[in-house]
Amino acid sequence: MDVWEKLKEKAAMIEPLMRNYADFGNDSIKQMVLHPIVAGGKRVRPCMVLLACEAVGGNIEKILPAAVSVELLHTFTLVHDDIMDHDLKRRGKPTVHAIWGEELGIVVGDTLYSSAFKALTDIRKSGIDSDTILDALEVLVWANSKIQEGQIMDMLFEKRNDVKEDEYMDMIQKKTGVLIEASLEIGAILGNGSEDEINGLGRFGRYIGMAFQIQDDILGLVGDEKAVGKPIGSDITEGKKSLIVIHSLNNLKGIEKEKLLKLLGNKDIGDKELKIAKDMLIKSGSVEFAKTAVKKLCEDAKKELNVIRDSDAKNTLLELADFMIERKF
């Protein structure tokens, strides 16, 4: 069984529970809230919660709502991100606001946000002590606030052409790294892990999360549209400052740089011009640069697991780090 199948098996444990959290009295509301929940997704974050819990010797049956919680939080950020990025499709399906409009899209996102906290407080029923639950809740709140900080940074970067590589890394750490970090920490906290274990697993998650984001940027540029589930090159037309774009802008000079700048963030360019921009990003060595960054982050992540005792869960996490580098979807 490859790592992806192992994750799918874990993810299956939480699917029915996920749907419960869309169960509002009003059918119209239920339909809207359920849409992004059942629209698929890799369920990487809930798997991280469960694997971290197992890795510290905890009982995952008790903490399933916590796994649901981080996925609901993630889903909320996607619903709002899609509105902010004006993306009409996600995972090959229409986004919430594409169906029901931006106004309802905003409040559907807000509802998922509430449900994320509801799920985490529901852990009380498992008999886990309140102090431990509050520790986990504080991590979720912290992650949440960092994600929004990262999102704002990302948006402010769009207007700038002088973003540095380390600013980008700081932004994706917040926007993507932090929630995977939080997922592992929450799993380790609720599984009664030691401080070293909680921190080690957390940092593993942070690095994996950042690698995940950079790999997303790579796939969004040179991936297969069908596998990725969103239009290839949309980052170029949206003017997103991905690591690839930043590296190119910092390395191209004169007329070449100007040419790239004209293409970036230009929603009216056709397939031909999109291909020119894509080729420039590849030829400037920026795609290669991003791939190297992914590899380095995954190596750093694996080292963090030295504090964790050997187990199936630990092995799965190590395999996942390797998989990050190779994933095509």
Added chain:
Amino acid sequence: MDVWEKLKEKAAMIEPLMRNYADFGNDSIKQMVLHPIVAGGKRVRPCMVLLACEAVGGNIEKILPAAVSVELLHTFTLVHDDIMDHDLKRRGKPTVHAIWGEELGIVVGDTLYSSAFKALTDIRKSGIDSDTILDALEVLVWANSKIQEGQIMDMLFEKRNDVKEDEYMDMIQKKTGVLIEASLEIGAILGNGSEDEINGLGRFGRYIGMAFQIQDDILGLVGDEKAVGKPIGSDITEGKKSLIVIHSLNNLKGIEKEKLLKLLGNKDIGDKELKIAKDMLIKSGSVEFAKTAVKKLCEDAKKELNVIRDSDAKNTLLELADFMIERKF
């Protein structure tokens, strides 16, 4: 000292703390998050937290972050509501999205949402036990989810001309009543009130909150623009189904009803037509009907306080119920 001055005195206790929760590393973010926090507002909800705590004999110094929490949550809903309603002004000042755009407006709202939970978990530092804090947190989460349900109902009502009075009451209970109910419950829980006290204060809040919303609708139609701080009649042009509008539509017949329907939700009507709509709503007895509903709710609210021992805090709450009926802003 009238009740409003008493509330102002209480509200002043939390102002500096409110600002702390906008304190992000990045100055641009801080500026955006701080804007709706300092834009004013009556701070009714934090005062309710503190008064409920006092009314059950609790120590309010310990629970100030909980008072901040409900106001941050309220502020978050306002930021998103203003985007959804396309309102460019709130309390006479430009709204967040009017200054920074809708995309950043969405994420600024999300940030305030996080900060609300951060504030409530910060109560841990006060030494209040974790079980009690989780009880309060569950109330906040519950309120949150109901608010969004109410918001969605409100938006769905805009498209309907057959909304019933009881559907409207259910909607405002969720959209407005629930957070004031939650504020009082949270104060009573953290002040170690009995179950009867918590429930009685909660219901007081629910009724007061609903009265507050109906009074808002009344003031938005026949109030003084300067005192209210938003354009009079915007509910008519936005096609909002307020209790006044619902009552009119359910009581007007034939050509009169059609005339009103043509004016509602029509953003292009001028001052003259706005006045015609306003006069129709007054002449149909619907404004009077709404005023009677406010009075009834406030009387019901006061009865709920029978379970509470006599105190200055209880007196202030009773005065507030009376004030609700007379308020002009």
